[in-house]
Amino acid sequence: MLLRCLKAEAQKCRRSPVWLAFVLLPIFPAILGTGNYLGNIEVLDDAWYSLWSQHTLFSSMFFLPALLGVFCAWQWRLEHADHNWNSFLTAPAPVGDLYAAKLILAAVVSLLAQVCIGLLFLLSGKIVGIPGPVPPELPEWLLCGTLGGVSVCAVQLFFSLVLRAFAPPVAFGLAGGIVGLMFTAQGWGYAFPYSLLCLGMRANNPQMELDLLPFVLSALIYTVVFALLALRYLKRWDIAAE
Numbered sequence: 010m011l012l013r014c015l016k017a018e019a020q021k022c023r024r025s026p027v028w029l030a031f032v033l034l035p036i037f038p039a040i041l042g043t044g045n046y047l048g049n050i051e052v053l054d055d056a057w058y059s060l061w062s063q064h065t066l067f068s069s070m071f072f073l074p075a076l077l078g079v080f081c082a083w084q085w086r087l088e089h090a091d092h093n094w095n096s097f098l099t100a101p102a103p104v105g106d107l108y109a110a111k112l113i114l115a116a117v118v119s120l121l122a123q124v125c126i127g128l129l130f131l132l133s134g135k136i137v138g139i140p141g142p143v144p145p146e147l148p149e150w151l152l153c154g155t156l157g158g159v160s161v162c163a164v165q166l167f168f169s170l171v172l173r174a175f176a177p178p179v180a181f182g183l184a185g186g187i188v189g190l191m192f193t194a195q196g197w198g199y200a201f202p203y204s205l206l207c208l209g210m211r212a213n214n215p216q217m218e219l220d221l222l223p224f225v226l227s228a229l230i231y232t233v234v235f236a237l238l239a240l241r242y243l244k245r246w247d248i249a250a251e
Contacts, residue, residue, distance in 0.1 A: 011106045011109055011110060013102070015110045015113060015114065017110070019114065021084075021087055022114065025083065027079060027080055027083045030076060030079045030080070031076060031080070031118065031121070031122065031125075034072045034073075034075060034076045034079075035068065035072065035073075035076070035122060035125045035126050035129055036129065037067070037072055038064055038065075038066075038067035038068035038071070038072045038073075038126075039064060039068075039126075039129035039130070039132075039133055041063075041067050042060070042063035042064035042065075042066065042067055042068070042133070043060070043063070043064070043133040043136075043137060045063045045066075046059060046060050046063045046137070047137060055215075056139050056140065056141055057134055057139055057141065057142075057143060057144050058144060058215040058216065060130065060133065060134055060137075060139060061130060061144065061147075061150070061211075061215050062212070062213045062214065062215055063213075064126065064129070064130050064133070065126075065150075065207075065210045065211070065212035065213060066212055066213045068126055068210075068212075069154070069186075069206045069207045069210045069212040070186045070187065070189065070190045070206075070207060070212065071183065071186055071187075073122060073126075073154075073158065073186070073206055074161060074182040074183060074185055074186035074189075074203055074206065075179065075182055075183050075186070076118075076122055077115065077118070077119060077122070077158060077161050077162055077165055077182060078165050078169075078178055078179040078180075078181065078182025078183065079179055079182075080115060080118050080162075081111075081115055081162055081165035081166045081169045081178065081182075082165070082169040082175050082176075082178040082179050083175070084111050084114070084115065084166070084169065085111075085166070085169040085170050085173075086169075086175050089173045104240060104243045104244060105240060107243075108166075108236065108239055108240055108243060111166060112159075112162065112163060112166060112232075112236060115159075115162035115165075115166060116155075116158075116159045116162060118162075119155050119158030119159055119161075119162055120155045120158075122158065123151040123152075123154045123155045123158065123210075124151065126151070126154075127147060127150075127151050130147075131143060144215065146211075146215070150209070150210050150211055150215070151210075152209075153208075153209030153210065153219065153224065154206060154209040154210035155209075156205070156209055156224075156225065156228045157202075157205030157206040157207075157208065157209035157210070157224075157228055158206060158209075159228065159232055160202040160205055160227070160228040160229075160231040160232045160235075161182070161185070161202055161203055161205070161206060163202075163231060163232040163233075163234075163235040163236050163239075164185070164202050164203075164231060164235050165178060165181070165182055166235070166236075166239060167235045167236075167238050167239045167242075168181050170239050170242060170243070171242060182203075185202070185203035186203050186206070188201065188203065189201055189202075189203030189204040189205075189206065189207055190204075190207065192204045193207045193208065193212075199220070199223045199224060199227045200227070202227075202228075202231040205224065205227060205228055205231075208224060209224065
């Protein structure tokens with residue numbers, strides 16, 4: 010049943026304009042980061058690592074939370090429009106499978122966003138002529154960023170479910186990225202889901218040693234807690250509808 014729910018969610022996405030945001034939003038931090046790198050190249054003298062710090066400074070704190078916020082808000086927007094909510098609640102599938110399909114698809118988008126960011130990083134480095142090999146840590150940065158992104162998706166899916174409008178959850182994602190920067194600066198990054206994006210991608214500090222156990226535990230806890238909150242909310246509405 011979960012596979013059928015996933016196929017249904019994928020079909021909804023196939024011709025959606027939300028992919029325009031997925032294509033455009035990662036380009037802006039790549040352009041801004043590369044421009045900032047070139048403008049301060051006398052200070053940013055660590056080649057690929059310096060370029061990565063400038064790319065992720067913008068993407069992990071502003072554009073990526075916005076991208077995930079847009080996608081999660083759009084997923085529930087389809088159900089909130091017209092009379093689709095009743096159809097969603099009365100679908101011949103467990104509520105858990107319906108929700109899990111949305112979370113899995115959002116997790117896939119988080120992974121695709123990281124792949125896109127990685128490719129734009131490599132392309133930018135080649136365009137500006139950075140010498141030397143690509144950082145071997147790049148796959149780890151992208152995978153940890155994906156894991157942090159999944160926890161953000163779980164939070165965004167919950168607020169997009171409860172707040173039945175498109176704009177407020179997206180604004181919440183942007184605010185979360187900014188607050189995440191503050192938490193990270195104070196050394197509390199492992200305690201806040203949006204900070205996990207910064208930590209996982211080593212934003213603005215590629216040489217940072219990530220404490221993997223608390224990072225993974227925090228990401229899992231936030232994902233599970235907000236998934237359970239969303240399921241509880243859905244089941245309450247299901248009971249109310251009956």
